[in-house]
Amino acid sequence: MATARGKSLxxxxxxxxxxxxxxxxxxxxxxxxxxxxxxxxxxxxxSGWWNSFSSSTQTEAGRLPAPESQVEKDGKFVIEGNIFGDxxxxxxxxxxxxxxxxxxxxxxxTADLGDGVTLQVNADGxxxxxxxxxxxxxxxxxxxxxxxxxxxxxxxxxxxxxxSEGIGRSFINSLTVTxxxxxxxxxxxxxxxxxxxWMRFPGRALIIATIxxxxxxxxxxxxxxxxxxxxxxxxxxxxxxxxxxGIWLAHTGFGLPFAIYLLRxxxxxxxxxxxxxxxxxxxxxxxxxLKIVLPLSFxxxxxxxxxxxxxxxxxxxxxxxxLKTDASELVLTAKLNALLGxxxxxxxxxxxxxxxxxxxxLAVFFSLQRYFVRGLLAGSVKGG
Amino acid sequence: MxxxxxxxxxxxxxxxxxxxxxxxxIKSGEFIVFVGPSGCGKSTLLRTIAGLEEITSGExxxxxxxxxxxxxxxxxxxxxxxxxxLYPHMTVYDNMAFGMKIAGESKSEIDRxxxxxxxxxxxxxxxDRLPKAMSGGQRQRVAxxxxxxxxxxxxxxxxxxxxxxxxxxxATRIEIAKLKESMPNTTMIYxxxxxxxxxxxxxxxxxxxxxxxxxVGTPMELYHHPGNxxxxxxxxxPAMNIVPATIEKAGSTTSIAITGGxxxxxxxxTPADAAGASISFGVRPEDLRVATGxxxxxxxxxxxxxxxxxxxxxxxxxxxADAPLVVKLPxxxxxxxxxxxKVDADPAxxxxxxxxxxxxxxxxxxxxxx
Numbered sequence: 139m140a141t142a143r144g145k146s147l148x149x150x151x152x153x154x155x156x157x158x159x160x161x162x163x164x165x166x167x168x169x170x171x172x173x174x175x176x177x178x179x180x181x182x183x184x185s186g187w188w189n190s191f192s193s194s195t196q197t198e199a200g201r202l203p204a205p206e207s208q209v210e211k212d213g214k215f216v217i218e219g220n221i222f223g224d225x226x227x228x229x230x231x232x233x234x235x236x237x238x239x240x241x242x243x244x245x246x247x248t249a250d251l252g253d254g255v256t257l258q259v260n261a262d263g264x265x266x267x268x269x270x271x272x273x274x275x276x277x278x279x280x281x282x283x284x285x286x287x288x289x290x291x292x293x294x295x296x297x298x299x300x301x302s303e304g305i306g307r308s309f310i311n312s313l314t315v316t317x318x319x320x321x322x323x324x325x326x327x328x329x330x331x332x333x334x335x336w337m338r339f340p341g342r343a344l345i346i347a348t349i350x351x352x353x354x355x356x357x358x359x360x361x362x363x364x365x366x367x368x369x370x371x372x373x374x375x376x377x378x379x380x381x382x383x384g385i386w387l388a389h390t391g392f393g394l395p396f397a398i399y400l401l402r403x404x405x406x407x408x409x410x411x412x413x414x415x416x417x418x419x420x421x422x423x424x425x426x427x428l429k430i431v432l433p434l435s436f437x438x439x440x441x442x443x444x445x446x447x448x449x450x451x452x453x454x455x456x457x458x459x460x461l462k463t464d465a466s467e468l469v470l471t472a473k474l475n476a477l478l479g480x481x482x483x484x485x486x487x488x489x490x491x492x493x494x495x496x497x498x499x500l501a502v503f504f505s506l507q508r509y510f511v512r513g514l515l516a517g518s519v520k521g522g
Numbered sequence: 523m524x525x526x527x528x529x530x531x532x533x534x535x536x537x538x539x540x541x542x543x544x545x546x547x548i549k550s551g552e553f554i555v556f557v558g559p560s561g562c563g564k565s566t567l568l569r570t571i572a573g574l575e576e577i578t579s580g581e582x583x584x585x586x587x588x589x590x591x592x593x594x595x596x597x598x599x600x601x602x603x604x605x606x607x608l609y610p611h612m613t614v615y616d617n618m619a620f621g622m623k624i625a626g627e628s629k630s631e632i633d634r635x636x637x638x639x640x641x642x643x644x645x646x647x648x649x650d651r652l653p654k655a656m657s658g659g660q661r662q663r664v665a666x667x668x669x670x671x672x673x674x675x676x677x678x679x680x681x682x683x684x685x686x687x688x689x690x691x692x693a694t695r696i697e698i699a700k701l702k703e704s705m706p707n708t709t710m711i712y713x714x715x716x717x718x719x720x721x722x723x724x725x726x727x728x729x730x731x732x733x734x735x736x737x738v739g740t741p742m743e744l745y746h747h748p749g750n751x752x753x754x755x756x757x758x759x760p761a762m763n764i765v766p767a768t769i770e771k772a773g774s775t776t777s778i779a780i781t782g783g784x785x786x787x788x789x790x791x792t793p794a795d796a797a798g799a800s801i802s803f804g805v806r807p808e809d810l811r812v813a814t815g816x817x818x819x820x821x822x823x824x825x826x827x828x829x830x831x832x833x834x835x836x837x838x839x840x841x842x843a844d845a846p847l848v849v850k851l852p853x854x855x856x857x858x859x860x861x862x863x864k865v866d867a868d869p870a871x872x873x874x875x876x877x878x879x880x881x882x883x884x885x886x887x888x889x890x891x892x
Contacts, residue, residue, distance in 0.1 A: 411607035414574050419621030419672070420595030429620075433611045 175490035178290040182485045193286040197240045200281050205273030217267040233259045233283035240282030295490040305491050307465055308473035319389035319450045320443055327397035332427045335406040352395040361459050385460040393446050404438035440509035447502050470495045524585035524675035524709055525550050531580035533566055540566045541733045553702050556713045557720040558730035568713045572601050572678050600669035601678040606661045608653040615649040618668045639670040659690045679712040729753050751879035760807050760848050767803040772796040788872045790882045804873035807850040813864040820847055821864045
């Protein structure tokens with residue numbers, strides 16, 4: 139057993155430091171997306187997500203009430219009120235009268251508008267506009283002010299993307315593609331791997347060599363022939379050529395060489411005596427596979443499931459080729475791509491969609507990662 | 523319960539021949555040990571009996587029935603592997619019950635037999651454990667238990683003690699001997715490279731070398747009447763001293779001249795025409811003793827002494843640079859390096875082998891063999 143004990147203090151410190159750096163590099167962008175997706179869309183524009191727990195300051199423009207609301211008081215014409223009107227009051231830090239200098243005056247200060255007209259704005263948004271002569275005209279005075287809003291977190295963005303933007307539907311489409319496209323190759327590959335590892339038959343070495351050869355075939359090469367084949371089959375049977383079944387089979391084909399290779403290496407490493415012992419116990423190849431090899435191969439099955447799931451979930455190319463682009467078959471990656479074009483400036487939509495997209499890979503990884511480290515073989519053979 | 527008959531069993535992997543025609547008759551209830559150096563084919567022979575290796579040619583009969591093409595599970599055998607080969611994801615109970623479950627036995631029958639086997643091997647309180655939570659000795663007992671549950675006609679052991687430490691090995695060896703006593707009708711075949719296991723456990727030992735049977739016999743037969751040079755040197759520790767010699771007078775007893783000068787009278791009959799032939803003369807280190815009377819077999823300077831307490835191994839320089847004579851003497855014999863020592867032996871314990879390495883038949887059995 140390798141322990142940290144043998145290493146130098148410096149070496150251990152280095153390892154811990156490296157781990158820490160990786161964790162930070164990995165976590166911070168994810169956290170950023172999560173925080174942004176939960177923020178109010180106006181606040182996303184006003185400040186970065188790292189400021190989201192403090193109040194954000196934003197400059198707004200407004201118009202004071204029209205002169206008709208003026209009252210005469212002590213020989214002065216006065217318009218009073220609150221710049222937020224009926225909206226909930228926020229804290230005002232500064233105000234101004236020209237768009238070039240929106241924060242010219244601090245709150246509480248009295249601004250001189252010329253001709254004896256003065257304006258005072260308080261922190262709570264209340265203002266007093268006073269003039270020695272009556273205000274004229276129908277439009278109120280233009281005013282700019284900087285207000286700070288308390289941090290506001292909301293799930294509105296999620297409601298929007300899931301139910302109005304079509305991410306919810308795409309999420310289900312992605313799951314429809316990914317789950318069978320993960321399970322089918324595992325089932326086929328497990329049988330194939332057992333046969334290639336433990337059964338003797340002529341041509342076995344050739345099959346293994348072929349599979350390893352297939353590992354290096356770029357899948358782009360197969361897109362057109364495969365699509366032609368699908369079209370031919372579709373024409374012959376009078377069914378659509380772009381279907382979920384089609385993409386499941388495509389992903390299965392693309393995943394199988396690696397799956398068989400990975401599973402075979404693992405299964406071939408299981409102790410030979412286990413199989414022989416089971417054969418003496420009367421187990422057939424199928425029973426050995428089912429009762430001995432499959433349970434012991436769980437860690438590698440989980441590893442491959444994670445690989446395949448993430449690859450299919452994040453795949454854009456295969457989905458674009460083998461699925462229709464209408465809402466009923468548009469997967470998440472394609473949907474995200476479309477959103478980048480149509481809603482490129484709407485960060486709240488993009489971050490929320492992105493987070494919805496990474497939720498599933500995160501869940502898959504965390505639920506299966508313990509099988510990576512589990513020593514299931516402990517105790518079977520000598521030493522243990 | 524079952525005799526085994528092996529007739530001209532051959533095993534080859536392509537052009538590589540592992541077994542060259544093994545003939546063997548094993549009686550029902552016998553404890554047979556296959557012993558030999560690494561690569562002699564003893565494990566392969568065991569695995570062909572188990573059915574894990576196909577027989578290239580020859581006949582294998584268990585209980586009179588030809589089983590060449592019968593799958594392992596139908597041969598009525600059970601095997602204990604060197605590495606235990608326990609199913610790591612199953613509890614001890616499930617490990618032992620696996621074969622019966624596959625065979626579709628009833629739950630109550632499985633339960634009864636597993637409990638019974640666990641009882642014999644004192645495993646009852648571990649039945650719910652996984653193999654990884656057990657010590658090496660316990661795992662080996664589970665492996666034996668799994669074999670017992672199968673209720674086999676023939677028990678096969680493939681170096682079952684090799685993975686245990688020295689103390690546990692002795693304890694488990696005794697357990698296996700007791701297990702054999704409690705199952706007198708079960709034939710047991712045991713493969714080992716450890717001659718102590720072979721000597722202590724076997725009814726008969728089969729000595730193998732390079733895929734051929736060198737000699738079959740009881741441990742004492744092999745020790746006292748080795749059939750050839752290989753068996754003579756393989757059985758016994760340290761190995762028998764072999765010194766070249768020539769026959770001076772053949773007959774019902776033989777006079778030989780040992781290369782180096784001394785002569786000996788060996789009570790072994792040799793054919794008359796053997797006079798003058800080059801032979802090998804053998805004597806075991808433990809049969810040599812410090813010469814007190816007139817007869818001296820060897821004389822040499824003490825080159826080195828290995829003191830083991832109870833005994834000491836004395837290496838005598840008898841003029842053959844790379845092959846000193848080893849003498850096993852009681853530990854308390856006062857000796858010094860460089861001292862000249864004269865040794866002799868009971869004539870009944872001397873061996874001679876012809877030029878092909880085959881031993882000449884002994885006229886009178888040594889007294890200790892009785």
